[in-house]
Amino acid sequence: MAVIPLTTAQQRAVDALMAARRLERVPIDEQRCASFLHQAVTALSDLPNGA
Numbered sequence: 001m002a003v004i005p006l007t008t009a010q011q012r013a014v015d016a017l018m019a020a021r022r023l024e025r026v027p028i029d030e031q032r033c034a035s036f037l038h039q040a041v042t043a044l045s046d047l048p049n050g051a
Contacts, residue, residue, distance in 0.1 A: 006014065017023040 014023065018025075
């Protein structure tokens with residue numbers, strides 16, 4: 001899966017949430033990230049393809 005950059009509007013929304021302390025930066029956890037992406041791929045593969 002490729003990382004897609006946020007649009008300008010999305011980045012502004014994230015910045016606003018961080019300024020309001022609704023979101024905060026957390027340390028990177030490579031293992032947790034890999035697990036999440038694996039589960040996402042599995043869940044997507046279970047969906048019908050619409051064909």
